[in-house]
Amino acid sequence: MRVIIATRIYRPEPAAASLYLGCVADALREQGAEVEVLTAEPVPGQGNGSRGERIRTFPVLRDRNGYLRGYVQYMSFDIPLFFRLLFARRPDAVFVEPPPTTGAVVRVVCAIRGIPYVYDAADIWSDAAGYMGTSSLAVRILRSIERFALRGARGLVTISEGVADRVRALGVHTPATVTGFGADTLIFHYAEAPVERVFLYAGTYTELHGADILIEAFARFSATHPGYRLRFIGNGSGQEQMLQHAHELGIGGSVDFVDPVAPAALQPEFSRAVASLSTQFPEPGYRYAFTSKIYSSFAAGCPVIFAGPGPTGSFIEQAAQQIELGSAVAYEADAIADAMRSRADAPLPAEKRRALASWAATHHSMGAVGRRVAEVISAAARTRGGRR
Numbered sequence: 001m002r003v004i005i006a007t008r009i010y011r012p013e014p015a016a017a018s019l020y021l022g023c024v025a026d027a028l029r030e031q032g033a034e035v036e037v038l039t040a041e042p043v044p045g046q047g048n049g050s051r052g053e054r055i056r057t058f059p060v061l062r063d064r065n066g067y068l069r070g071y072v073q074y075m076s077f078d079i080p081l082f083f084r085l086l087f088a089r090r091p092d093a094v095f096v097e098p099p100p101t102t103g104a105v106v107r108v109v110c111a112i113r114g115i116p117y118v119y120d121a122a123d124i125w126s127d128a129a130g131y132m133g134t135s136s137l138a139v140r141i142l143r144s145i146e147r148f149a150l151r152g153a154r155g156l157v158t159i160s161e162g163v164a165d166r167v168r169a170l171g172v173h174t175p176a177t178v179t180g181f182g183a184d185t186l187i188f189h190y191a192e193a194p195v196e197r198v199f200l201y202a203g204t205y206t207e208l209h210g211a212d213i214l215i216e217a218f219a220r221f222s223a224t225h226p227g228y229r230l231r232f233i234g235n236g237s238g239q240e241q242m243l244q245h246a247h248e249l250g251i252g253g254s255v256d257f258v259d260p261v262a263p264a265a266l267q268p269e270f271s272r273a274v275a276s277l278s279t280q281f282p283e284p285g286y287r288y289a290f291t292s293k294i295y296s297s298f299a300a301g302c303p304v305i306f307a308g309p310g311p312t313g314s315f316i317e318q319a320a321q322q323i324e325l326g327s328a329v330a331y332e333a334d335a336i337a338d339a340m341r342s343r344a345d346a347p348l349p350a351e352k353r354r355a356l357a358s359w360a361a362t363h364h365s366m367g368a369v370g371r372r373v374a375e376v377i378s379a380a381a382r383t384r385g386g387r388r
Contacts, residue, residue, distance in 0.1 A: 001033040001381050004088060006106055007097035008060070008068050008077045010039040011049030014234075014260040016203065016292050017122075018049070019184040021097060023370030024377075025053045031374055036091070038084050040068055040077050046262065058084065066260075067235055071101075078105045085109045092381035093117060093154075095373075100125050100142060103149025116154035116380040120373075121176065123159075123289065124166050131283045132207045143170075150174055154380040157373050162288030162311050179372040181292040182364040183299035187263045190301040190357035193271040195347055197228040199340060200273035200302070202266055203293040205236035210281030210308065210331065212242050217307075217336035219249040225344050231256040233269060263296075270300035275326060275343045280308030282331045290315075298325055298360035301353030305339045307331045323359045324352055 009015055011022040025035045035053035040060040048055065061076040062068050068077065082105050085094070094117040096106040103119050110117045126143035134142075147170060150156065156176040158164050164176040199218070205211035211232070218230040230251075232239075239257055246255040261269075270276060276297040280289060291312040294304045303326035306312050313328035320327075327342070329335040348356070 001028075001031070001093075001378065002089070002091045003028050003033050003035050003377055003381065004085065004091040004094045005035065005037045005039075005097075006081060006085060006094055006102060007037065008040050008074065008099075008102060009097070010037055010055065012046045012262055013042055013049075014262050014266065016181075016296070017097060019187070019263060019296075019366060020181065020369070022049060022051070023184055023366040024095065024373045025370075026051055027367070027370035027374035028377065029053060030371070031378060033374075033378075036088070038081060038088070056084070074099050074101050078102050081105050082109060086112070091115060093377050095377050096120065096149075098123070098125055100146035100149045103153075104145050107149055107152035111152065116383050117152070118155045118157060118373075118377050118380050119149055119153040119174075121150060121156045121158045121163060121167055122181075122292075123163065124170070127166070127286055128208055131281075131286050146170075147172060154383060155376050157376050159292060160288070160290045160311055162290070166288050177372070177376050179369050179376070180364075181290070181295060182366040182369045183295040183360060184263065184366045185299050185361045186367075188267055188270065188296045188299035189361065190354045191268065191271045192350060193268060195274055196272045197344075198273045199228065199230050199275055199277055199305075200269055201230070201232045201234070201277045202269065202296070203234045205232065205234060205238070207237065208281055208283065208286065208289075209236070210279045211236070211277075212238055212245070213279060213307065213331065213333055214277055214336065215242050215245045215249065215251075215255065216333040217340065218255070219246075219251050220333055220337035221340040221344075222251055222254065225341060228274075228344065229254050229256060231258060231269075231273075233258045233266065234260050266296070267300055270297055270302040273302055274347050275303045275305050275340070277336075278304055278306045278312070279331065280306075280310055280312065282309045286310075295360065295364050295366075298364065299357055301348075301357035303343065303348050303353075303356065305329065305336065305343065307336050307339075323356055324348065325356055325359075
């Protein structure tokens with residue numbers, strides 16, 4: 001079996017999607033498949049993330065932070081992808097990662113060549129665009145493109161039942177398999193380290209994440225617990241405004257914004273943090289979204305404080321009946337500050353952090369998720385022709 005993975009982002013670029021797609025490639029190779037990845041040229045100095053798959057890159061436009069984000073940047077990947085995929089050695093199946101424009105390109109090429117493809121519907125991009133203030137016309141266009149990409153697939157894989165329900169609500173009846181999400185436990189695992197007085201936010205932060213509330217929460221926490229630091233590692237929108245707000249509240253010297261780092265470099269940050277932080281803005285129509293970054297924290301043995309609505313909080317509350325892994329609170333500065341105080345006053349000891357990492361490796365390994373996705377791709381490859 002020969003599979004092409006079409007994605008703008010891939011390891012070693014530091015992102016949850018990169019780790020996920022890499023684990024899918026690993027699982028396909030375990031099945032004996034030949035895997036080729038068509039992706040963007042990484043930022044200089046990041047190295048090569050191959051574990052045996054062939055990675056073919058192409059130069060793309062990136063924003064000033066080195067991130068491939070925005071419609072012009074996506075086009076710089078999607079247009080060359082059309083020709084790269086059209087003239088690539090014929091695969092048995094294609095696995096495609098959003099944005100929907102990439103999915104649309106893959107549908108067109110796969111229809112021309114009679115190749116089945118599987119679409120990773122981890123999120124509904126047109127919903128996200130609507131909640132971030134994008135014009136209604138742009139949202140309608142994106143919605144049409146997204147439906148086109150979803151409907152043409154032989155199968156969909158998604159992170160949660162909530163996303164699968166939302167896909168069906170959009171009038172898309174392509175078979176969807178809930179494969180879940182997890183952590184790459186080859187990278188994220190327990191490592192004994194002295195716990196520092198740091199709360200860590202690792203990953204992308206946008207309006208939908210609502211991470212700006214952490215500035216206010218940390219200021220209130222610092223009023224009773226001075227000497228701690230709030231560290232953001234990643235990139236996103238609103239960084240300058242968040243830092244300005246921190247200075248206005250008198251905590252500017254205690255808030256760090258750090259550029260994205262390789263996952264291997266993020267591992268010790270989790271090991272040393274009192275807790276990691278994760279947020280989701282309480283947008284009513286986006287409550288089905290799941291915050292997947294929590295898995296890497298768990299796998300490293302670092303407890304999580306999550307603030308916001310949706311299935312992430314429910315998952316944490318249910319899992320807390322099995323293992324001490326942190327807390328889920330309302331999207332309110334006082335609630336987050338109180339959770340910080342509780343964790344600062346009673347930090348998770350080494351034996352419980354080790355137990356948390358072991359639990360995550362057993363129940364939420366990205367390797368297991370990759371194998372479930374690989375089965376869906378293999379099933380699509382056994383079919384003949386693409387859905388028209």
